[in-house]
Amino acid sequence: MITKVxxxxxxxxxxxxxxxxxxxxxxxxxxxxxxxxDWIEDFAKLDNVKTQKVDVTDSPTILQQKVxxxxxxxxxxxxxxxxxxxxxxGCLEELSDGELRKSFDTNFFxxxxxxxxxxxxFRSTETESLICTVTSMCGIVSFxxxxxxxxxxxxxxxxxxxxxxxxxxxxxxxxxxxxxxxxFKTELIDNTKKPQNILDVYSPARVYMDSLLxxxxxxxxxxxxxxxxMIDAMLQEGSAEGKEIPLRVPIxxxxxxxxxxxxxxxxEAYESWRSFAAEADSAMDGCNxxxx
Ligand SMILES: NC(=O)c1ccc[n+]([C@@H]2O[C@H](COP(=O)([O-])OP(=O)(O)OC[C@H]3O[C@@H](n4cnc5c(N)ncnc54)[C@H](OP(=O)(O)O)[C@@H]3O)[C@@H](O)[C@H]2O)c1
Numbered sequence: 001m002i003t004k005v006x007x008x009x010x011x012x013x014x015x016x017x018x019x020x021x022x023x024x025x026x027x028x029x030x031x032x033x034x035x036x037x038d039w040i041e042d043f044a045k046l047d048n049v050k051t052q053k054v055d056v057t058d059s060p061t062i063l064q065q066k067v068x069x070x071x072x073x074x075x076x077x078x079x080x081x082x083x084x085x086x087x088x089x090g091c092l093e094e095l096s097d098g099e100l101r102k103s104f105d106t107n108f109f110x111x112x113x114x115x116x117x118x119x120x121x122f123r124s125t126e127t128e129s130l131i132c133t134v135t136s137m138c139g140i141v142s143f144x145x146x147x148x149x150x151x152x153x154x155x156x157x158x159x160x161x162x163x164x165x166x167x168x169x170x171x172x173x174x175x176x177x178x179x180x181x182x183x184f185k186t187e188l189i190d191n192t193k194k195p196q197n198i199l200d201v202y203s204p205a206r207v208y209m210d211s212l213l214x215x216x217x218x219x220x221x222x223x224x225x226x227x228x229x230m231i232d233a234m235l236q237e238g239s240a241e242g243k244e245i246p247l248r249v250p251i252x253x254x255x256x257x258x259x260x261x262x263x264x265x266x267x268e269a270y271e272s273w274r275s276f277a278a279e280a281d282s283a284m285d286g287c288n289x290x291x292x
Contacts (some may be wrong), residue, residue: 004235005029005074007067009056009114010084012039014186015134018227019081024049026231031070031077033084050074056084056110057102060117067117076125079234080118082111082133087188088148089209090195091202099195100148107152112159122174132177132234133160137250139180140259145202145209157248164247177245179230180259182252185220189213221252 006023010016011032017040020032024046033054034040043049050073054066071077085107088099111133122129138146139153157178164176192213198206232238233249240249250256 001027003028004078005031005076006079006081007031007033007070007077007118008081008083009033009054009110011043012036014188014223015181015184015227015230016081016083018224019083019230020049022224022227022231029074031073033066033070056082056114057105060113063113064117067114067121071121077118077121077129078125078127079130079132080114080122081234082114082131084110085134085152085188087146087192088195089145089192090148091145091199091205092147094195094197094199094202095148096196099193100151103148103152104155107149108155108159111156115163119174123172125173128173128175130175130177130234131160131163132179132230134230135160135178135180135248137180137182137252137255137258139178141262143208143212144205161247175245176247177234178248179233180248180250180255181221181226182250182255182258183216183220184223184226184252185217186223189216189220226251 006019006028008016008019008030011020012034016032016034020030020040020043023030024043028048030043030049031052032040032043032049033052035053035055037044037051037053040051043051050070052066052070052073054063056063058066067077086103088095088103090099115131115133118131122131133156135156136149136153138150139157142150142154157180160176160178166172167174167176229239229251230249232240233245236243236245250259
């Protein structure tokens, strides 16, 4: 077995914690990071795990220093797992600029800044490295009261799709993967942030979100199983052995069904608007160089 070195954010609970335990049991080396190393003390007892305090909202300079320090732990990093994140609920009119920016700082700019910090190291190695980001089915479909969270995950999907195409174009030895889970019973549910400013007009959306979160508690996937599938997809082993790994891998049946419904209805809508859209093509025929 080839032993790899993983760098994982947000390992104090949920998927992050399960990823560390599963990878360590498979014999891989892990740098487990968290907002406080006190919350991941037990990992320090494992031979092949090192811990590091990382707040993904820290400045790009600090994140760069963290990555450089982490490379010295085992001499290299092979896989970056952008896992840290949180969910901010609230209807979009209710949310303040600060609340929305905090969501983007953690869920979007955190992964982006860590990716930029690690890319020179990944591009310089001969063996293939992997950048894996935990996005969400909410990176494809948005819901009432989940617009802030979904916006951050849509942004991640766009960023990493672009990065994947750039890595291929310049033939860099870097693979990009987005893991898009459906609903799982992690601490994310109870830690979901509510808006400071509540507008009564949006009560039906609040009732909808409360029942969605209750349903996640009741029927959500088991994080340990989700983490196992994520690792299988990252390493192309276990349940993913022999499969070609696409840019986006869903985890959980709802992570497949809900986006598929959207893809199908969107494909139909695009087809039915084809002739309307094509009117712009004929307009271009008569366009001179001054056309915008
Ligand atoms: N659970 C689901 O249904 C689901 C579905 C789709 C996608 N996801 C995604 O899965 C990822 C992991 O979440 P989870 O479900 O495992 O929830 P979780 O148990 O709440 O774990 C989230 C982790 O991120 C950490 N974190 C939050 N802000 C951070 C920051 N600024 N810097 C560093 N770490 C930070 C949390 O640390 P603290 O606890 O110390 O704040 C925690 O360790 C997230 O990106 C989430 O969006 C989850």
